[in-house]
Amino acid sequence: AQSVSQHNHHVILSEAASLELGCNYSYGGTVNLFWYVQYPGQHLQLLLKYFSGDPLVKGIKGFEAEFIKSKFSFNLRKPSVQWSDTAEYFCAVNADDYKLSFGAGTTVTVRA
Amino acid sequence: DSGVTQTPKHLITATGQRVTLRCSPRSGDLSVYWYQQSLDQGLQFLIQYYNGEERAKGNILERFSAQQFPDLHSELNLSSLELGDSALYFCASSSELAGIDEQYFGPGTRLTVT
Numbered sequence: 001a002q003s004v005s006q007h008n009h010h011v012i013l014s015e016a017a018s019l020e021l022g023c024n025y026s027y028g029g030t031v032n033l034f035w036y037v038q039y040p041g042q043h044l045q046l047l048l049k050y051f052s053g054d055p056l057v058k059g060i061k062g063f064e065a066e067f068i069k070s071k072f073s074f075n076l077r078k079p080s081v082q083w084s085d086t087a088e089y090f091c092a093v094n095a096d097d098y099k100l101s102f103g104a105g106t107t108v109t110v111r112a
Numbered sequence: 113d114s115g116v117t118q119t120p121k122h123l124i125t126a127t128g129q130r131v132t133l134r135c136s137p138r139s140g141d142l143s144v145y146w147y148q149q150s151l152d153q154g155l156q157f158l159i160q161y162y163n164g165e166e167r168a169k170g171n172i173l174e175r176f177s178a179q180q181f182p183d184l185h186s187e188l189n190l191s192s193l194e195l196g197d198s199a200l201y202f203c204a205s206s207s208e209l210a211g212i213d214e215q216y217f218g219p220g221t222r223l224t225v226t
Contacts, residue, residue: 034214036217042219043114043116043202043217043218043219043220044202044204044217045114045217046214046215046216049214090155099145099157099160099168099170100145100157100215101157102147102154102155102156102157103154104154105154105155
């Protein structure tokens, strides 16, 4: 079964700082990769997804992620965060079954 | 708004009781997924239905069951509730059978077992 690990439990940074959240998965086959965001009091929303093709994926709200197959990683980045990016971020992997396996999540707090 | 609706938003009940959570998927989506989010376990996949049939099972307890009806709405039944069942239960839907498509999540039902 696949597993997903997110390196950071809680990240605190100031507005305009750059953000990078790590995500590694354990599965040797073809995977589909996702980053979801959960703003306070809201449901999970898709930020971006990777199925195939260009390993650098651009998502909504200025986020991007890079798939590095050799490192089993799918790290999320944003060059300059805003206060409104305060949220919990989840990396998720789908392999060759139907379910999504989620990482434990990273809480991002952006200070004004 | 994702288009996925869940009722009720909050549920408070006692240990040993049984509850039913309801989910209506986005219009046209045939797949429904149930997830449990708790502080200690994180976000865990429970079960998936596609067009009325069970397709995948995750970490779902035997005390829990689900079904998807002909109108595609789904219900998650939790019985013999324990304190540890307190969690946020999310429903998600997608248009495809396989999990390669984006899943759209509902707002969740917060279950508190006292």
